[in-house]
Amino acid sequence: MQQKSLSVFTVAFFTAILVFGQTEDLHDLLKGELKTQFEELSKKSTPAYFMSYRVADEHAFIAQGAFGSLTQLKKDEGRTLNVDVRVGSYEQDHSGGASNHQGMGGFGAMRLPLNDSPEAIRQAVWLAADLKYKTAMQAFLMRDKSEEQQKKDFTRAEPTQYLEKPKTYQISQETINEWSEAITGWSSIFKEHKDLVEGSVSVRFTWGTYYFLSTEGADIRQNQSNAEIQIAASIRSEDGNIIPLHKSYFAADLWNLPAYEEVATDIEEMTEKLLQLQNAPLAEPYAGPAIFSGGASGVFFHEIFGHRIEADRLTKNDDAQTFKDKIGKRILPKFLNVTCDPTLQSIEGEYLSGTYTYDDQGVKSQKVTLVENGILKDFLRSRKPLFTGEKSNGHARAQAGLTPMSRQSNLLVTSSNQVSDEKLRKALIKVCKKQKREFGLFIEQVAGGYTMTNRYTPNAFHINPTVVYKVYTDGRPDELVRGVDLIGTPLTMFSEIEATGTQRETFYGYCGAESGYVPVTATSPAIFVGKIETQKKPEVNIDSPILTEPN
Amino acid sequence: MLKLYTVLTLLLTSGIIAYGQSDTDQVIMRAMQDEIERxxxxxxxxxxxxxxxxxxxxxxxxxxxxxxxxGGLMKSSLDSTRSWTNRVMVGNYAINDEKYEDPGINFESSGNYFNELPIDNNYDGIRRVLWLATNDVYKSAAKLYASKRELLDLIEVDSLPLPDFSKEPVINHLNFDRLQLPDQQQMEAQVLDLSQVFSGKPNFIQPMVSLHVLGGLVYFASSEETIAVFPVQMCLLSVNTQYLSQNNEFTNQSYYAFPKPEDLASELPALKEDLITFRDAIIAQDELETYEDLYFGPVMLKGSVVADFFTNNLLNRGSRSILASPTSLVKQETQQVKEQLEKLEKELTKPGPVVAHRSLQVRALPTLSGYKGMSVAGSFQVDAEGTIPPDTVTLIENGKIVEQLNGRTPAPLAPKSNGHMRLQIGYGLNIYKSLAPGVLEIQSDLSTAKDTYSVLKETAENNGLNHALSISALPLAHGYSTMVAVSKLDFDTETRTPVRLTAINLNSSNALMKLLATSPNQQLTNKLLGMGGSGLPISIIAPEEIVIDGFDYDNSPQQGYGNRNYSPSLPLPNK
Known part of the structure; x- marks a missing residue:
């Protein structure tokens, strides 16, 4: 079962020193080894026709606290090598046809030393390449080469040289102290509320230099960084259910995260919301109209739409291939446009975390128009074509150590049918009245979701709303409810989108799929959906502790 | 400010301040004691x-x-962690909720999913964690005890053959002697230097030299008013490597040493000699002929191989092990419960089983800190249940188990604790309790008879063999290795020929009965139970040489040690 999930994560700020400059040795060593190894492997009786090295030289600073205490403080670093060796030819190689997509995977990942020790690096590269070649060669020999093949197994990429200067950061003791103090300060706000079972704040800053070298002439070195603050709190309701809320802040580095006061205010608001949720009634299963806030709508599009336009998955026979044959056809309402743009650094001044210059197969990132006026125009493509003649559009992505495949970056939903929030609300009430409903739903916040795209399980999605209101038709104030899970199937849901709001919101997350976790964003206006379906959340009944909290 | 004042007040009135205590110690101990009391x-x-x-x-x-x-630095980290376990019992020493299984009662959680101990000295934060942990364990314990009482009442039993929890002396053991970790950069340089022992030897595949230095304090407090604070420290240098032989066969080999942490800077360079010996022995083995015959007969073991032999065969034998295995009462139909209790009654009357040759004596010497000028890595002063172990526990006498190593959960051959519920530390620095020896001394009066070579020869010849095999540990000055040297001793020519065995298995259910001879000299081997950085150091004092009978060797390459063939497609690098 393939399950793609989006989870909420977060980031941080303050002082540290940016440091430029690192020796070129790793780069030079990789270049030399790639040449030597390819010369050797291309002479084999079952020759390699392509090789690449991908190295992630990553660093992290992590701090975490709960209820006014510091619970974790660490710095981490690691270098991960991924070797790809392809056997056969671009037209027909070991990665196989539709039934053997994951033939690309197998061995090939290896830890590299943190320093540029030539001997240690050479041996790790040798072992990774040797193992990878063997896996590929055996797969190629076992492949039925007589099968009819209409498209290539792998497309060429332009030879590219793009070398950013390696960039790193020194996290000083002063910075560590500042962050420790901030975290204990923020998380101590949760101590005021005795029914909270979780009240934690974490800060994570990751940065790295990413190398991609190939026998086609790719020579790429780019820097990336991501900082996040994550707030997570849960409260125990009267019936023992645990109700969670999360909030995240993302930025390119620690120094661009929100100020202390802003986060502290949000924590106060979050605890206030939790206290309201604690006494909120449990929602009954519902089928009817709803409004999704921009953030909730972003998750909705990421899960329901985004994972179904990732082309690599559509090449597999066991995938439901929802949109495979829909190019040029209407799949969304006429007023909607959807793009995926990894070149976009920010939107209206707001940082986007799904940005990169080159993808993990050495292809320049590019904006892809996926849907125009409701018509499907394109897919997110890696170097494994879905149709004859296609090339990558720079969306092959992977976590360090895993094999890249087509993934989302910065998904952006726009609309030509925008109405004010007030009108959207009126539209909801009007539809409810017409259907003789007492109320509709407003889904304000979601924590993430997942979807399944294979054809052996229901092709359904699941979104995890955390803040949901009943919007009454008779003028009563909106009522906060809890215990709502949003479920459904994609095609039905798309046909029910009736209008959008004007305010855009961005949801940030780490998306998990076959090639691991990658940072993504999904920006969307609020949407009005004619019919959604919800079910009750699973109950987590936990009694209160027998004794009260000490002190 | 108010919070600080409160904490200080508590500390000043605690009455447990002892020499060497830091603020950290005071906050932790006070939080533990206050939460126990509440x-x-x-x-x-x-x-x-x-x-x-x-x-x-x-x-x-x-x-x-x-x-x-x-010469490549793969990892350099300094981690700091606090970890905890707790125990809550309902009932009394004779009958309580432990040693009992009721499938209908599950562990309950109060939702403390993120119950991590603060790494700062936050008194409130520490108490919060202990509060929730105590709550959760108590709820299950209370329900289990009620269920157990109901079951025993049903069969009209008001006492058990063995108590559920042994009463032990209350102790007040305060040792705040915390190990100062060595300088990280200096250690990096030294480990990098050691790793270069394998440079220019391309058949060693990813030879990983690892240094783990662990230090800190462990705090134990109980409602019996036992307070124990004791340092834990472990310093381990290990090498794990794969070697690709001329025949394209991969083998895994390991080396371990326990240098003194306070003298690391001077001890690590000295270990280089060991690593060179280790390296050269692996290379030399590649040149040796494989012993092609089948073999069934006596074998001589030398060096740390002897410690391995005794450790494996003393510890991993279920009820015939030197480790106690207390049995639990399982909730079943009343008749079956009665049968369980009757079985336990019978076990109490049985003498310990004969598990070894009648000449064998085994003693635990947990507090022994030095032996022939060497430090004893398995030595400890207090166990993880707050029990001080006796200096000596006789475990096997004349081949028969007379007592097993145990903690406070009584078993037929260990009705009282002998302080061997040891503290074990996992990879993530989490702590748990594990029944294990610290220091074992193994002696046999067979050493008073003939010398080991004569016994080996005589037994082999009686079996119709003109040769026998000898398995020796590498002659290392400081450490211990899984790498062994095997020799074929030819009695006709009086020659010793090094050979390779594809696999060596010295373990069997009756291996200890096959002892034929032991040398009079004893030696110390420090080794790890378990894996690498999370293993538990133990020390074995055993004869330098032993002869055992019935060694069964089959030259099938599939046996043992995980050897496998690998033919590289690319030439080895760094040649």
């Missing part, structure tokens, strides 16, 4: 009994880990 006084579920015992075990540890291969 829970013992007030913790009670309606219709259930209060706890009769609460204890906390809390660690405050730092660990330096450095890994390097071929």
């Amino acid at each position: 829970n013992m006084a007030d913790l009670q579920l309606e219709d259930y009994e209060k706890p009769f015992y609460v204890s906390y075990l809390l660690s405050d540890l730092k660990k330096l880990t450095i890994q390097a291969t071929l």
Whole structure:
């Protein structure tokens, strides 16, 4: 079962020193080894026709606290090598046809030393390449080469040289102290509320230099960084259910995260919301109209739409291939446009975390128009074509150590049918009245979701709303409810989108799929959906502790 | 400011301040004691009994880990973690909720999913963690005890053949002697230097030199008023490597040493000699002829191989092990419960089983800190249940088990604790309890008879063999290795020929009965139970040489040690 999930994560700020400059040795060593190894492997009786090295030289600073205490403080670093060796030819190689997509995977990942020790690096590269070649060669020999093949197994990429200067950061003791103090300060706000079972704040800053070298002439070195603050709190309701809320802040580095006061205010608001949720009634299963806030709508599009336009998955026979044959056809309402743009650094001044210059197969990132006026125009493509003649559009992505495949970056939903929030609300009430409903739903916040795209399980999605209101038709104030899970199937849901709001919101997350976790964003206006379906959340009944909290 | 004032007040009135205590020690101990006191006084579920015992075990540890291969630094980290376990019992020493299984009662959680101990000295934060942990364990314990009482009442039993928890002396053991970890950068340089022992030897595949230095304090407090604070420290240098032989066969080999952490800077360079010996022995083995015959006969073991032989065959034998295995009462039909109790009654009357040759004596010497000028890595002063072990525990006498190593959960051959519920530290610096020896001394009066070579020869010849095999540990000055040297001793020519065996298995259910001879000289081997950085150091004092009968060798390459063939497609690098 393939399950793609989006989870909420977060980031941080303050002082540290940016440091430029690192020796070129790793780069030079990789270049030399790639040449030597390819010369050797291309002479084999079952020759390699392509090789690449991908190295992630990553660093992290992590701090975490709960209820006014510091619970974790660490710095981490690691270098991960991924070797790809392809056997056969671009037209027909070991990665196989539709039934053997994951033939690309197998061995090939290896830890590299943190320093540029030539001997240690050479041996790790040798072992990774040797193992990878063997896996590929055996797969190629076992492949039925007589099968009819209409498209290539792998497309060429332009030879590219793009070398950013390696960039790193020194996290000083002063910075560590500042962050420790901030975290204990923020998380101590949760101590005021005795029914909270979780009240934690974490800060994570990751940065790295990413190398991609190939026998086609790719020579790429780019820097990336991501900082996040994550707030997570849960409260125990009267019936023992645990109700969670999360909030995240993302930025390119620690120094661009929100100020202390802003986060502290949000924590106060979050605890206030939790206290309201604690006494909120449990929602009954519902089928009817709803409004999704921009953030909730972003998750909705990421899960329901985004994972179904990732082309690599559509090449597999066991995938439901929802949109495979829909190019040029209407799949969304006429007023909607959807793009995926990894070149976009920010939107209206707001940082986007799904940005990169080159993808993990050495292809320049590019904006892809996926849907125009409701018509499907394109897919997110890696170097494994879905149709004859296609090339990558720079969306092959992977976590360090895993094999890249087509993934989302910065998904952006726009609309030509925008109405004010007030009108959207009126539209909801009007539809409810017409259907003789007492109320509709407003889904304000979601924590993430997942979807399944294979054809052996229901092709359904699941979104995890955390803040949901009943919007009454008779003028009563909106009522906060809890215990709502949003479920459904994609095609039905798309046909029910009736209008959008004007305010855009961005949801940030780490998306998990076959090639691991990658940072993504999904920006969307609020949407009005004619019919959604919800079910009750699973109950987590936990009694209160027998004794009260000490002190 | 108010919070600080409160904490200081508590500390000043605690009455347990001892020499060497830091602020950290005071905050942790006070939090533990206050939470024990509160829970013992007030913790009670309606219709259930209060706890009769609460204890906390809390660690405050730092660990330096450095890994390097071929001059490449693979890891250098300094981690600091606090970890805890707790025990809450309902009932009394004779009958309580432990040693009992009721499938209908599950562990309950109060939702403390993120119950991590603060790494700062936050008194409130520490108490919060202990509060939730105590609550959760108590709820299950109270229900289990009620279920157990109901079951015993049903079969009209008011006492068990063995108590559920042994009463042990209350101790007040305060040792705040915390190990200062060595300088990280200096250690990086030294480990990198050691890793270069394998440079220019391309058949060693990713030879990983790892240094783990762990130090800190462990705090134990119980409602019995036992307070124990004791340092834990472990310093391990290990090498794990694969070697690709001329025949394209991969083998895994390991080396371990326990240098003194306070003298690391001077001890690590000395270990280089060991690594060179280790390296050269692996290379030399590649040149040897494989012993092609089948073999069934006596074998001589030398060096740390002897310690391996005894460790494997003393510890991993279920009820015939020197480790106690207390049995639990399982909730079943009344007749079956009665049968369980009758079986236990019978076991109590049985003498310990004969598990070894009648000449064999085994003693635990847990507090022994030095032996022939060497430090004893398995030595410890207090166990993880707050029990001080006796200096000597006789375990096997004349081949028969007379007592097993145990903690406070009674078993037929260990009705009282002998302080061997040891503290074990996992990879993530989490702590747990594990029944294990610290120091074992193994002696046999067979050493008074003939010399080992004569016994080997005589037994082989009686079996119709003109030769026998000898398995020796590498002659290392400081460490211990899984690498062994095997020789074929030809009695006709009086020659010794090094050979390779594809696999060696010295373990069997009756291996200890096959002892034929032991040398009079004893030697110390420090080794690890378990894996790498999370293993438990133990020390074995055993004869330098032994002869055992019935060694069964089959030259099938599939046996043992995980050897496998690998034919590289690319030439080895760095040649």
